[in-house]
Amino acid sequence: MTDFIAGLPKVELHLHIEGSLEPELMFELAQRNQVAIPFDSTEAVRAAYDFHNLQSFLDIYYQGANVLIHEQDFFDLTWAYLLRCAQDNVIHTEIFFDPQTHTDRGIEFATVVNGICRALEQGRTELGISSQLIMCFLRHLDEEAAFHTLEMALPFKDKIVAVGLDSSEQGNPPQKFARVFARALEYGFLTVAHAGEEGTPQNIRDALSLLSISRVDHGVACAGDEALMDELAQNRMPLTVCPLSNTKLKVFERMEDHNIAMLLRRGLCVTINSDDPAYFGGYMTDNFSAVANALPLSEAELAQFTLNAIEASFVDATSKAEMTARVQAYLAAR
Numbered sequence: 019m020t021d022f023i024a025g026l027p028k029v030e031l032h033l034h035i036e037g038s039l040e041p042e043l044m045f046e047l048a049q050r051n052q053v054a055i056p057f058d059s060t061e062a063v064r065a066a067y068d069f070h071n072l073q074s075f076l077d078i079y080y081q082g083a084n085v086l087i088h089e090q091d092f093f094d095l096t097w098a099y100l101l102r103c104a105q106d107n108v109i110h111t112e113i114f115f116d117p118q119t120h121t122d123r124g125i126e127f128a129t130v131v132n133g134i135c136r137a138l139e140q141g142r143t144e145l146g147i148s149s150q151l152i153m154c155f156l157r158h159l160d161e162e163a164a165f166h167t168l169e170m171a172l173p174f175k176d177k178i179v180a181v182g183l184d185s186s187e188q189g190n191p192p193q194k195f196a197r198v199f200a201r202a203l204e205y206g207f208l209t210v211a212h213a214g215e216e217g218t219p220q221n222i223r224d225a226l227s228l229l230s231i232s233r234v235d236h237g238v239a240c241a242g243d244e245a246l247m248d249e250l251a252q253n254r255m256p257l258t259v260c261p262l263s264n265t266k267l268k269v270f271e272r273m274e275d276h277n278i279a280m281l282l283r284r285g286l287c288v289t290i291n292s293d294d295p296a297y298f299g300g301y302m303t304d305n306f307s308a309v310a311n312a313l314p315l316s317e318a319e320l321a322q323f324t325l326n327a328i329e330a331s332f333v334d335a336t337s338k339a340e341m342t343a344r345v346q347a348y349l350a351a352r
């Protein structure tokens with residue numbers, strides 16, 4: 019099973035690029051940019067990654083991002099992630115970035131996007147990895163700030179396929195951003211949102227109806243609502259599930275308790291993703307392996323996670339057919 023998972027072509031749909039900042043690069047950038055960080059070694063950084071919920075992670079995650087200043091920093095960050103993708107046989111990735119984490123520190127929007135996109139372009143030509151970029155609004159900030167961020171994104175519209183919603187779910191429901199998302203849809207962006215990670219099934223329902231989302235990020239709380247699960251299965255509404263994130267942030271105590279296998283077997287379009295791999299202890303192959311080690315899944319079921327991700331991706335039918343053919347060829351050669 020280890021070899022099968024390692025070789026399986028994978029598609030990632032839920033990855034925060036700031037969450038791929040490994041402690042080693044954090045130290046390198048802190049030094050390069052003369053930014054103080056409250057740790058004296060990479061071991062001390064890793065020791066601090068002992069989270070008990072989403073907020074305890076977010077506090078450290080936003081602090082880590084402070085070392086990112088120049089376009090080259092965003093390039094280096096993204097390139098390091100893409101090299102890990104290549105190791106894990108990730109053939110396509112759709113990555114989130116949090117512009118407000120940077121613009122609120124005086125970093126230009128263009129600095130962030132240009133650095134990320136230069137790496138994505140090099141990933142296409144040198145690694146054969148295709149990609150899309152999704153801009154997230156920080157939901158703990160207000161509606162006006164999100165509107166302002168949306169306007170800043172317009173000159174980069176051709177580089178950003180969708181807008182999303184992340185940060186603290188509790189206390190910041192989808193309603194708060196209904197008008198911003200309506201405007202984003204008018205501008206031609208697709209929409210996604212984190213919902214039902216720590217929040218309720220009602221948050222998933224509200225994200226679907228008020229934000230017109232094309233995918234639910236996380237969404238594992240749907241298991242508390244039978245009718246919602248039926249609806250999600252019927253509509254093949256994709257869920258971008260992040261197994262190691264969920265156990266690290268105590269959404270599930272143990273991987274054996276995770277509901278991803280149950281959701282797959284009920285016909286939901288569930289996918290496996292790494293979320294913030296530098297903080298949660300693993301990239302795509304690690305997430306697939308952690309699931310396969312804890313839950314009894316066949317090779318066909320594991321491959322179905324990739325087929326679901328291809329179905330849920332924001333690329334044209336030709337690209338989806340090409341990626342599907344690569345998975346079929348891999349299965350046929352076994």
Ligand code: HPA
Nearest residue numbers: 034184185186212293294
């Ligand atoms: N949830 C909410 N906000 C986030 C996450 C997450 O999993 N990762 C980075 N920002």
Ligand code: ZN
Nearest residue numbers: 034184212293
């Ligand atoms: Zn996330």
